[in-house]
Amino acid sequence: MQDLISMRSISWQDAGGILRDSAKMEQLLKNPKKCAHILENRVIANMFFEASTRTSLSFQAAAMRLGAKTLVFSSKSSSAAKGESFSDTIRMADGYSDAIVLRHPCEGAAQLASEIARHPVINAGDGANQHPTQTLIDLYTIRKLKGKIAGVKVALFGDLLHARTMHSLLFGLLMFKAEVTAISPKELSMPSALIREAERKFCVKIPCMARPELKNTDILYVCRVQKERFSDPKKAEVAARAFRVDAQLLKSAKKDMAILHPLPKVAEITAEVDLDPRAKYFEQAKNGVPVRMAILSRCILGKGKPIRQKSAPRSFACKNPSCILQAESANQRGVIGADNIVRCRYCEKPA
Numbered sequence: 001m002q003d004l005i006s007m008r009s010i011s012w013q014d015a016g017g018i019l020r021d022s023a024k025m026e027q028l029l030k031n032p033k034k035c036a037h038i039l040e041n042r043v044i045a046n047m048f049f050e051a052s053t054r055t056s057l058s059f060q061a062a063a064m065r066l067g068a069k070t071l072v073f074s075s076k077s078s079s080a081a082k083g084e085s086f087s088d089t090i091r092m093a094d095g096y097s098d099a100i101v102l103r104h105p106c107e108g109a110a111q112l113a114s115e116i117a118r119h120p121v122i123n124a125g126d127g128a129n130q131h132p133t134q135t136l137i138d139l140y141t142i143r144k145l146k147g148k149i150a151g152v153k154v155a156l157f158g159d160l161l162h163a164r165t166m167h168s169l170l171f172g173l174l175m176f177k178a179e180v181t182a183i184s185p186k187e188l189s190m191p192s193a194l195i196r197e198a199e200r201k202f203c204v205k206i207p208c209m210a211r212p213e214l215k216n217t218d219i220l221y222v223c224r225v226q227k228e229r230f231s232d233p234k235k236a237e238v239a240a241r242a243f244r245v246d247a248q249l250l251k252s253a254k255k256d257m258a259i260l261h262p263l264p265k266v267a268e269i270t271a272e273v274d275l276d277p278r279a280k281y282f283e284q285a286k287n288g289v290p291v292r293m294a295i296l297s298r299c300i301l302g303k304g305k306p307i308r309q310k311s312a313p314r315s316f317a318c319k320n321p322s323c324i325l326q327a328e329s330a331n332q333r334g335v336i337g338a339d340n341i342v343r344c345r346y347c348e349k350p351a
């Protein structure tokens with residue numbers, strides 16, 4: 001595997017390999033000297049064009065644990081603030097480092113960077129599209145908590161329209177045969193094209209509901225309302241107030257249900273829930289270090305292969321206003337997914 005861009009383009013073998021390597025990394029971390037040579041003398045560029053705490057810090061920690069050095073970039077204090085193009089910025093980072101970890105507000109930025117850079121590119125979140133490294137952490141956490149992923153009943157709960165963590169996780173869970181239910185206010189439901197794609201690709205039916213029903217749930221996966229992706233912030237506040245996890249809601253849930261959240265959490269989980277033994281989100285965030293160690297070493301040391309998607313035979317113009325192609329020029333190409341739908345090669349939105 002060289003790049004890690006999307007849960008659409010990672011194979012089941014690679015994803016499974018990363019989960020196995022993550023368990024080994026977690027063991028090695030008990031005696032950190034044992035892993036400090038794995039990426040010795042390598043330089044990793046952490047390119048964050050959008051705010052982050054966990055992804056940025058845990059990638060830095062992972063790189064350091066493996067013996068690599070990191071370059072830390074912030075768009076506010078770089079020449080991007082003077083108007084330097086994204087493509088030129090990536091060319092610079094590629095020249096200075098052995099791998100690029102990229103977070104960007106535009107969908108498709110990671111795919112475009114991977115076509116510009118000679119070194120591996122790891123998608124650390126591109127707009128509302130994908131967050132594959134978070135998904136691998138989530139899968140690792142579920143397997144650690146429940147001993148398996150297949151057959152585990154997972155309820156995705158919250159802003160399923162905008163949250164890239166949910167869009168990635170849907171594919172990751174179905175790839176490993178979990179049973180998924182989508183619970184959200186109607187106006188924040190999972191994009192129907194995404195649901196259709198996942199249902200066709202994995203031959204499943206995904207129940208979607210507007211009211212939480214947690215009686216049989218093994219994992220309640222919550223995300224915050226993504227205010228930054230709303231055109232009207234007032235609508236975001238109304239949605240956030242209506243959908244909240246509190247002690248009352250948890251009364252109907254199983255005693256061994258686990259509550260996960262990619263974090264940051266704002267008001268969607270009340271403070272009392274932090275004290276509930278079922279709240280596992282801080283443990284989940286801690287798993288970010290061994291999982292990102294596994295991802296960095298696999299991408300840089302080159303194990304595995306990405307899935308090659310078929311190019312669409314006709315020309316393609318992406319209409320998604322959040323796609324990186326609206327700001328940067330690139331060859332507009334479509335690809336055909338496993339469900340035979342033509343999508344933008346960059347933001348992965350259907351034509």
Ligand code: CP
Nearest residue numbers: 052053054055262263
């Ligand atoms: N889960 C996650 O991506 O958190 P950050 O935005 O803090 O990186």
